[in-house]
Amino acid sequence: MPSPDWTCPTAAGPVDATVALPGSKSLTNRFLVLAARAGGASRLRAPLRSRDTLLMAGALRSLGVGVEDVDGDDWLVTPGASTGDSEIDCGLAGTVMRFVPPLAALADGGVRFDGDPHARTRPMGPALEALRALGVDVADDGRGTLPFVVRGTGSVRGGDVTLDASASSQFISALLLSGAHYEQGVTIRHEGAPVPSQPHIEMTVEALRDVGADVDDTEPDVWRVEPGPLNPLDVQVEPDLSNAAPFLAAALVTRGRVHVPGWPQHTTQAGDDIRDILDEMGADVRLARDGLTVSAVDGFTGVDLDLHDASELTPVVAALAALADGPTVIRGVAHIRGHETDRLAALARELGAMGAEVTETQDGLHIVPRRLSPTRFATYADHRMVMAGAVLGLAVPGLVLEDPGTVAKTLPTFTDLWSGMLGDASAQGRTA
Template structure:
């Protein structure tokens, strides 16, 4: 069976299937009963790419995610002299080479690129210039840039603490011990760890500040480093130590992107149906795995077995009080589900998503309110009171997760028009095709 801020990006013209512009989110005409095959994890794909650039031999990434963010990462590595080549069935072969400077890196809107590649660029043999989309210039970078300076890397950002900036590679990085405040993004820690094995003294990163968000993403980084033979000590809370060492080549199968499952699992609840996702890992460091607990709390029956994950709707959608601090990428879809629930919901622990692709709390408040939902922003999240929703235009703020939230709302609210649907290509270029296929298929009825 096939698998199933206020400044808005300027809308384009409709297309079918849409690549950009407006998209009329389809309303469900009955319960879904679908099998949805997910593309690979963006977080794992990009970590593997950076590690492979440091390796001593050629690496193979099997079934990596092909999306704007991963193509930007591959492009950044190519600019620095690493070969990233297409091979059979969509795999990538990564051939490390001497890291060259006097080059430019396009970060787009990819947090992974703007935070993972600058430490790598410190090992290049000349200046590496970084810039990205207009929205990317608002994303915080000061902790990474300050840490690089403390570790002996020259950085010129005209005191902006963000893009554009230049890393002055000198062919080597001294490394050592550094203290940063990573309370705005776990990527600040991961970016330093991923290149630390090639620093002369390795690196010890201490976090000093409020709780680090999305800790599973740092656990993912530590695990991928260990997979490549790198010695990492994370026994002390808020401290990570990477020893200087060689990096082994990788031959890895990229797990499905569990964060990108959220909207499909939500569709089971909204339509009163069932969605099966094959290949769901029994063990994973992906923070998106928490979606299983969230949909369970909201009334679904959730079964994980050897065949994958199956989510079946219960008798409605329950309101929820949930802390998404470690899985904050789920917030937009959970907020959409909460807007359709039988009672009020509170989402906590996600103040840091104000600094993601957009201020996600502000964006969700604005757009859910526009459709008629009761929404209040709290210090660290949202309080959502369901009310009858109406058709309308849903702005996406160049944020792929906003597209996914709008699609969930559109299942139950005919007439939701999604602006700039093409921004979903950041992590899931095939999203609208998968969504349409899910709504067409009736797996159980055809069994």
């Protein structure tokens, strides 16, 4: 059920705020999958609790894994073996629909996967064919999408597999996360156009090494995980850097300053690229031991960007581009047509309706700023579209966001954090 419309807060002056953000969705869900069959109980400290991570926790519980709240904010994950004969709700979470089937293949019995209506359009074919090549029985009636059934026998042969992961790096991460539990481990070879979001694969590899897995990624487009046990985790989850993007963007739009505490000095999160992007647009960007601070200098300019490795930043960057001094070109993100919605088409449609001059290209957008007018900004059940709309609303009084509650996919407290960041420098948002 869609949530009530939200009239976005408009900045009445420069923002000066500190915004503390919850943990990374990408890391939380990877840690959950690794903990599910580790050699003991794992503790995830301050994990993200959002629709996607709660769906992942629910999926693991369906497979016999214990996921319990401890000390308020933490999760204790206790491995367990599943007898199958269960159903898993993927919602609209790519990490659930892609990371869990290779794990479910180790169950003894059938596990049925389904999700939201749009989830049935997200590509799964290469992932399912890869599982079949590794000896797993998968029934999808030839669709290559949800719904499907993974019929496990308690073990997976594993071995070598070749697939085209140009639609999603998650196809590779999914096999890597469970591959150590396969009899022969797994060797994955990618054949096709360049894999998008390479930092997410690097995140997976680093997480695997943290739990003692033997991973070889020295050869381009080839990844090998040796069979063997994994150590339990005790890990603090980093803040979600992609979720930080709209808050940092607010510093530019309002000619103010935003500080995000806890920004890691080293990270595999693709969202860290926002630092370089905002710097190129003209912001003052400073990373210190206490976190990241972004301040406006004197307006901000359009840019020419290849966001292939950090495509989740595209909606917020596109929103900034519509408010910048000069045109912006965003390239390398054709694969985001297969995300929660066709993000290129959605951005072109909504920004164009507001008055921006937007050309949708084969792999991106060309955006020329024009005078913007408020509209009812559609979000297409896509959390990143909510964030993009909020950024635009800072400078466009009266902009109304459709279904802002869809942001709960990765950041349930977004609207509260947003209004809190603006404080006295805004006309507060309201629902209708």
